[in-house]
Amino acid sequence: MLQKLARIGAAALAVAVAGVGTPALAQQKGGAINVATIGEPNTLDPMVAAGDLLGMITQHFYETLYTFDKNWALTPLLAETLPQISDGGKIYTIPLRQGVTFHNGKAMTAQDVVASLKRWTELASRGKLVADNIAAIEATDDKTVKITLKAPFAPLTALLAFNNSAAVIMPADKMENPIKEVIGTGPYQLKERKPDQYIQLTRFDGYKQRQGEPDGFGGARKQYLDEIRFVPVPDANTRVEGALAGQFDFADLIPVEAFDRLKGQAKTEPVLMQGFGWPMFIMNNKQGMMTSKDMRKAVQAALNAEDMLAAAFGKPEFYKLDGAMYPEGYAWRSDAGIKAYNQGDADKAKALAKTAKYDGAPIRILTSRQYEFHYKMAQVAAEYLKAAGLKVDLQVVDWATLVQRRAEPALWDIFITHSPFLAEPALIAPLPDSYPGWWASEAKNKLLLALNAESDEKKRVAIFADLQKLIFEEVPFYKVGDFAALSAKAPRLSGYTASPWPYFWNASLKP
Structure with missing residues (x-):
């Protein structure tokens, strides 16, 4: 199956x-x-x-x-x-x-x-x-x-x-x-x-x-x-230059704007994977201001996914605006809940933050320039959050430090990561209670239990659609869209x- x-x-x-x-x-x-x-x-x-x-x-x-x-x-x-x-x-x-x-x-x-x-x-x-x-x-x-x-x-x-x-x-x-x-x-x-x-x-x-x-x-x-x-x-541009110089036989995850520079070179060539995966903003559901669902929904309402994708990946052929957890062509594809995606609504975000009793404390966003597209999306997100009256503390660290910090719920409110599209939804990183973000919703666990216990294909697909709808309702994380990944060999x-x-x-x- x-x-x-x-x-x-x-x-x-x-x-x-x-x-x-x-x-x-x-x-x-x-x-x-x-x-x-x-x-x-x-x-x-x-x-x-x-x-x-x-x-x-x-x-x-x-x-x-x-x-x-x-x-x-x-x-x-x-x-x-x-x-x-x-x-x-x-x-x-x-x-x-x-x-x-x-x-x-x-x-x-x-x-x-x-x-x-x-x-x-x-x-x-x-x-x-x-x-x-x-x-x-x-x-x-x-x-x-x-x-x-x-x-x-x-x-x-x-x-x-x-x-x-x-x-x-x-x-x-x-x-x-x-x-x-x-x-x-x-x-x-x-x-x-x-x-x-x-x-x-x-x-x-x-x-x-x-x-x-x-x-x-x-x-x-x-x-x-x-x-x-x-x-x-760690520096993405250094990976590009090293590939062009023949210093590296393979350079992983480099900015897509380098694609044209890599073409026709003697010492390197582009490796582009369309439909590679999806970037996401993980909310801290365990400690701090993001434990409030209204505050998470305020962030959801404020963000403009299209502008974040454009800043991160440049040309439209390198990304797709899509809030669903799986793209077209996957059995798990569903449009359940996606009306909440890509709102960019500052007034709605302000109202939700007020309901959440937001006290003006900065939202601590962890990101890294080792994944340059993470950093660019974080910059745009920060501006949309500020436009909604929310303060932002953008913390740019190396990836190893980010991995260490995200394990400590007291140190952050949002961190940015990404994932390839995986053949089995149970493999999606932020679904288990134990993954940093610690989404431990009773409704989620009930759906996950049903998904994991069911062996019938069609029933599992329907259960996952309900789970996707819940993701948009509870906002444990925010999918930005789909993207192509560029490497060089x-x-x-x-x-x-x-x-x-x-x-x-x-x-x-x-x-």
Whole structure:
């Protein structure tokens, strides 16, 4: 069922760059690449933190039981097959691939998987989403893991597949918190990390890839490159200039206005992903002025999404004005509640703020210039809020600091982030109570419980429409619109497939 919904959504994604997604006929081993990222991750443990930067890097050395293929259908990774589901959706039996070894040379066993999944339910925001519904996680033998649920939970396999707040598999004896050793099963292993300089990965010669051909995040993960070096480059323009100079083989998430500069260059070329995802303003539902629904609705009424998108992305071909949680082409698409989107109504915002007993304190907005479009949207939002009589304290920090601060409810009122469109709504970051923003509405939890327990496709789509309507009514966050993402890659980098979370297994360097 989830596989079918994922395939419907995959049609919404388009890629524009010469040669991307078409591996060379005869790729060669060897060489090292430099990848410019938007900054430095605050940890290398993908369970304890969420974020695209963290998932992008750690997916090269940590792996999950399942992942997504090129059509966003679920596919096995460390598991041998998709789970065998029985007892009305309450028992998941997971056969494991054999011959998989960790980077320390030890064989992966069912005991490692059980320990990893238990750690995930205790530490990871998405693991906590299902933790209370798990009756047992156990190894039935060295090759098989069984998860027993108290009630059916339709998104479980998708949660186990997601690389963000991820259910990665670690050795059972290497699970400290914080972790002391980074040991996974992936095609690359951590060699050295120098904070604010680089994260150096090298090929893991003991890696056992799946049989067959590459298939999105699934299928074979071929190890052509000797080394991948992730280099934090917080300034977006520096990433552009480094790509143009040939300093970086790949530069992630650069301003879309650089698209024309990248075309026709000898040392770099644009990678544009249409319909990539959606920026959002997350409200603090736990502490401070945004705990008032009227105050959140005042912000909703004040903001003009079209002006924010235009400032952030420039040309209309790089963005779309759309308040729905999913764009056209996805099964989850609904127009429920979207009349509340893109109001730009200062008078209405003033009236709502008055009802909320707004006392003139500044609204603390956290943003970062490492994602330049976040910063530009924040600037425009600040002006619309000021026009509605609201004071604003725009706090511009590096991304690692933003991630740290957003975990402390006393430190902010709104922060800005973004997400790709995901095949399963349960993966949407701000829905769990535990995600910063802490939307713990009784009505939301009732709908989420119904969505997660339902197995019928049409019924799940209808429930999600009700959930989207509630999002507009309670305003835990504000979707700005849809956007295209621009990156840059060197023409010599062959076999790279464009992705929301760039990966470099299967990629090689042309001779």
